[in-house]
Amino acid sequence: MPSLPLPFFTALFLCFILLRLMVGYGRKIPSLLIATISLYAIQSVLLGIKWGMGGLPLWSLIGLALLLPPATWLSFLQLTDRLSKKAVGWTIGATVASISSLALAPAFNAPVLIDLTSVVVYLGYGLLFFRSATTRQWEWASHLPIDQMLPARQTQLIAGAIFSTSALVDLAVAADFAVNKGTNAATIVGTANLFMLLALVTIAVLFTRKPAATPQLPQPEAKTVSASEEQIVLVEALDQLMQNEHLYRDENLSLDRLARKLRVPARQISTAVNTVREVNLPQYTNGFRVTEACHLLETTDTPITTIIYEVGFTTKSNFNREFQRITGKSPSAWRKESRTSQSVEPA
Known part of the structure; x- marks a missing residue:
């Protein structure tokens, strides 16, 4: 019986988290969000082929992997009405520079350059999402519909955690190849994907869980004496x-x-x-x-x-x-x- 690799499910759950932002938009789904989800779907298919049949060139998976963080960032900016020409320009420039490393690595016989680029890209966007979610107490969300303020911040924190974790896993794999010739690489990747999958399942459960009920309707009186x-x-x-x-x-x-x-x-x-x-x-x-x-x-x-x-x-x-x-x-x-x-x- 054929088995599906864990990265396939991980990508699907990540798409599910991104789809949470579609609530409230109805038919007005931003174009970049559709493109980003499509990239994640393509990645899941390629990973399934790579794990099941093999034969895919390495550059296709690495190139697509380097596109995911900037695409996610731009789609989030569009969702929160913060997409500007300056943001698009900086993101495209950084993406072109990172993908160029794929061509430079073989030329200089430096495969470590690919690993280093992947770590920098994923860790950089992870920190960018964290910074955006916490800067100025996320007042950037003040122009959003009130019901979307908290989900938008939660999604940023989740994206930041996922990208940062992916960077650390890539770093651990690269270190294993340098020290142990990749003996533990499969174990590191498999364990990381398992924990990532469990984390995403937990997030999905928490997002859909009903909060505890409170018996009274809100009253106009102040509830605390600490307020000025x-x-x-x-x-x-x-x-x-x-x-x-x-x-x-x-x-x-x-x-x-x-x-x-x-x-x-x-x-x-x-x-x-x-x-x-x-x-x-x-x-x-x-x-x-x-x-x-x-x-x-x-x-x-x-x-x-x-x-x-x-x-x-x-x-x-x-x-x-x-x-x-x-x-x-x-x-x-x-x-x-x-x-x-x-x-x-x-x-």
Whole structure:
């Protein structure tokens, strides 16, 4: 019975993680994301052929491997509306330079140059993703729809970890060939791919796991005494803005828009919500959405699928997850219980 190599599954799980960013975009899937996922799919096919039948030239796998980090970086920039001519120019220049090493290595009889280039490229992009996710408390995400801020940061950290780990594995393999003539190379690669696969499975499970339910809807009172008076006043103003203008109904609502409305820095709003409400901004916004959804479920016969989009959610899965987290019940159970309680009330 033929077996599939672990790198094949690893590439598929990495594609799955990238596809998580497609949530909320609907048909507006960025072109670079499609191209990047296609590159990962091609790589998985080539690796399967290489492991199963062999015969592929080494340069084809190495060349494709050097394209994956820059393609992933550019697709992420496009997803977060940060793609610029300068970023594209620098990335293309660095990619051309790294691939040129494939031609220079045989000419100078220096195969170690290929390994060194691969390590530098993967480690460099890994650190680039880490830096982007943590620089200035990732205020780069303030212009994104609020619900996409956290997934975008998580994806950057995951990509950074994967690329950095790949660089360290390549370095270990190169060292093994230099010292032991590659005796342990297969074991190193196999073990690394196994751990990578387990890590990606764990990430997938965590991303799809329902969070613990909380029994109460969010209350307007501050939950902590550590917040300053200025932060409490700011959150109260944000409460009024949400309630009066129903901004939460906008599925593309961003932190930048809230900052312009309140005329305060975006970082100040995020910090105030975290301190006063003890939740992040997406959870805070979803609290208003769920509150209105509960009201519609109780007072109207509007289908749940319609309510989802009326209150500002973009996907059914996110709506069900947040509704369960906030109320401790499913939307259908909430409607059924509210109708039952109304029917037993005395006239």
